[in-house]
Amino acid sequence: MTNLLVLLLAFMIIAAIVAIWTEDLLSSVIAVGAVGFGSSVAFLLLSAPDVAITQIVVEVLTLVILIRATVGREAHTVSGARDTFGLAVAGALVLMLLVFTVGVLGTLPPFGSPAVARVADAPSTAYLTEGLAKTGAGNIVTAVLLDYRGYDTLGEATVLFTAIVGAMALLRRRSRNAAPGKELQP
Amino acid sequence: MVYVLCLLLFMVGLFGALTQKNLIKIIVSLAVMEYAVNVFLVVLGYRAGGSAPIVASAAEPARQFAAGSVDPLPQAMVLTAIVIGLGVLALLTAIALRLYHTYGTYDITKIRKLRG
Amino acid sequence: MRGPSIVVRTVARWVVAFIFLYGIFIVAFGHLTPGGGFAGGVILACAFVLEVLAWGKESALAGFPFRVAKRLDSAGALLFLALALLGLLFAGGFFINVIQRVEPGQPLRLFNGGIIPLANLAIALKVCASLFLVMVVLSALRVRAGGSDADLASEEEE
Numbered sequence: 001m002t003n004l005l006v007l008l009l010a011f012m013i014i015a016a017i018v019a020i021w022t023e024d025l026l027s028s029v030i031a032v033g034a035v036g037f038g039s040s041v042a043f044l045l046l047s048a049p050d051v052a053i054t055q056i057v058v059e060v061l062t063l064v065i066l067i068r069a070t071v072g073r074e075a076h077t078v079s080g081a082r083d084t085f086g087l088a089v090a091g092a093l094v095l096m097l098l099v100f101t102v103g104v105l106g107t108l109p110p111f112g113s114p115a116v117a118r119v120a121d122a123p124s125t126a127y128l129t130e131g132l133a134k135t136g137a138g139n140i141v142t143a144v145l146l147d148y149r150g151y152d153t154l155g156e157a158t159v160l161f162t163a164i165v166g167a168m169a170l171l172r173r174r175s176r177n178a179a180p181g182k183e184l185q186p
Numbered sequence: 187m188v189y190v191l192c193l194l195l196f197m198v199g200l201f202g203a204l205t206q207k208n209l210i211k212i213i214v215s216l217a218v219m220e221y222a223v224n225v226f227l228v229v230l231g232y233r234a235g236g237s238a239p240i241v242a243s244a245a246e247p248a249r250q251f252a253a254g255s256v257d258p259l260p261q262a263m264v265l266t267a268i269v270i271g272l273g274v275l276a277l278l279t280a281i282a283l284r285l286y287h288t289y290g291t292y293d294i295t296k297i298r299k300l301r302g
Numbered sequence: 303m304r305g306p307s308i309v310v311r312t313v314a315r316w317v318v319a320f321i322f323l324y325g326i327f328i329v330a331f332g333h334l335t336p337g338g339g340f341a342g343g344v345i346l347a348c349a350f351v352l353e354v355l356a357w358g359k360e361s362a363l364a365g366f367p368f369r370v371a372k373r374l375d376s377a378g379a380l381l382f383l384a385l386a387l388l389g390l391l392f393a394g395g396f397f398i399n400v401i402q403r404v405e406p407g408q409p410l411r412l413f414n415g416g417i418i419p420l421a422n423l424a425i426a427l428k429v430c431a432s433l434f435l436v437m438v439v440l441s442a443l444r445v446r447a448g449g450s451d452a453d454l455a456s457e458e459e460e
Contacts, residue, residue, distance in 0.1 A: 002188065009191035009225070016195055020202035025210050032214045039221045040258045046228050047238045048261045049336035051268070053328070055224070057344040058272045061433060062217065064351060068440050069209055069279045090204040094197050103191045112234030114257045124259045128252035132241050136415040137333035140239040140255075144262040145338065146421045153421075154386060156266040157379055157428055163273035164375070164432040167280040171439050240336065269340045269429065276436045283440070 005045055012038040025070045026180070033063045052140045188229055195222035209282045209292040213275065220271045224264045231257030306356055321349040329426040333415045339422035350434045358440050368438065371431045378428030385417050386422065396407035401460030 004151035012035050019031035043052040109115065115122050127144055137143040145153055199222060202215030209273060239258040282292065289297050304312075329342030353362040360382070 002292050005188055005229075006191060009188065009195065012221070012225075013191065013195050013198060016198045016202075019205065019218065020198065020211060023193045025208070028211060028214055032217055035218055035221055039225050042225050043228055047236055048228050048264075049238050049240075049255045050338060050341070051224075051228060051264050052335055054265055054268050054341040054344065057341060057348060058268050060348060061272060061344060061351065061437075062275055064281050064355070064437070065276055065279050065440060066210070066213070069282055083244055089257045090201060094204070097200075098193065098197050101193055102190060103338075105193065108189060108230075111188050111229065112232060114231045114233055124257045125252060127258060128239065128255055129248045132248070135418065137418050139333050139335065139338065140241065140242040140258045141261050141265070141336075142333050142338045142418060142422070144258050145265060147416075147420050149262060150386060150421070152263070152266060153425070154382065156270055157425065159270050159381055160273040160429065160432060161375070161379055163270075163277045164436055166437050167277045170277075170280040170284050170437050171442075236339075238336070245360070265338070265340055269344070273343075276433075276440070279440065 001045060005042060008038055008042050008045070012042075026067070029063065029066045029070055032066070033059060036062065050139070189226070192222050192226040192229060195225075207294055209285065209294060212294075213278050213282065216278070217271070217275060220267075224267060224271075227260045227264050227267075231260035233257065303437050311356050314352055318349050318352055321345060321352065325349060325426075325430075329422055330419070331412070332422040333418045334412070339425030342422070342428060343426035344427060344433065346430040347433035347437070348430070350430070351437045354437055354441060359438055362434075363438065366434065368435075372439075374427055375431035375435065378424050378426075379429060381424040382421060382428070385421055 015031050015034040015038065019028045019035065022028050022031065036055065040052050040055040040059065043049075043055055115124070127140060127148060131140045131143045132138060135143040135147045137147070196219055199218035202278045203212055203219065206212050210227060233254075233256045235254075236256040237254055239255045239261070284299060286292055291297070325342050325345035325348075327342075328337035328345055329339060332338035332342060350362060350366060353365070
């Protein structure tokens with residue numbers, strides 16, 4: 001199982017490299033779709049069916065929205081002087097971050113033994129043992145999301161609402177001297 | 187090993203976000219970073235050989251179910267994170283479309299002067 | 303003629319109904335099987351997005367008007383908030399599962415779980431309406447490169 005997961009993550013890394021450094025915008029969007037589908041299969045391998053369903057459907061909508069933004073526009077990337085100093089600084093920064101974070105990763109628990117298995121009074125143990133009895137829901141993830149941690153879901157609904165209202169406010173006609181009732185073109 | 191690969195995916199996205207000049211490529215890099223973080227969080231909660239945290243029958247004793255299932259808390263958090271990511275991506279695309287409408291290009295080196 | 307071909311439109315006519323039914327199933331059984339309000343809401347939005355892509359924005363807006371979608375969006379958020387406040391009013395704490403405390407049903411049946419199926423429904427309404435609004439607004443836009451604001455064709459305010 002671990003080998004399969006490692007293979008899948010390597011595929012996602014290759015697809016991400018293709019997505020970011022290809023010339024054509026449409027190929028870039030399709031490659032990021034491949035990264036998302038790989039991530040959904042990874043969730044299935046990690047025994048998270050809820051998250052896998054959500055990731056697949058959200059990935060499809062992401063692709064539709066991104067293609068809406070790229071089709072018909074100029075589809076070639078920029079030409080011009082390559083900014084080598086900027087590239088070198090960014091590369092050095094990312095390399096430094098990588099080196100230090102890999103050192104931190106050694107302090108994490110080994111893959112396959114989460115906090116709920118090692119620590120005696122982890123909150124998830126209480127969620128798992130008395131989730132069905134106290135909330136009456138069989139899907140413990142939904143019980144956590146809407147009963148034990150309902151406040152976080154309220155925050156999430158607020159953030160989604162704000163993002164959508166912001167997107168709608170940005171794409172509204174600003175000039176008021178157009179005739180009301182003017183039909184819009186698809 | 188799995189942790190290092192998730193971290194590498196995040197760094198690829200970060201490097202893309204820092205160096206790319208096309209606005210759509212920057213949005214794509216942000217999406218890649220977000221996928222990397224989601225996978226990392228669910229990997230943190232995985233128990234080797236564990237089953238999904240869904241109670242199939244009420245007859246099974248709770249202790250046995252809790253001993254064999256993966257951690258449900260990171261999964262719940264990642265679920266909200268995925269949907270918030272979609273909302274943020276819609277907002278970013280709206281901004282990008284507006285910028286294209288005003289400046290005529292997606293190239294960020296040409297979007298310099300404040301207009302309108 | 304412009305627009306998707308007749309093959310796409312005929313297939314989409316049948317598939318939209320199945321997607322809608324699947325979305326309702328995922329939302330309703332969210333507390334028993336994998337799924338829940340978020341995934342179900344996004345699937346419901348996908349049904350409407352398919353209608354927008356196959357037949358154009360006017361046909362989708364005829365079935366699900368703009369102002370209905372806006373009000374459904376706010377109604378979903380307010381319903382969620384009302385369910386949370388119910389806990390405050392009746393059980394002394396914000397977001398307590400009152401229905402489960404007062405009258406617990408049998409485990410693992412469809413109509414138990416207290417507040418959880420209702421909260422699933424509220425979240426699904428909100429997510430579906432929001433994503434449909436975003437898709438309509440993004441596809442109503444016809445940008446010309448370097449145009450002024452008067453050229454920005456968008457949905458009229460209602």
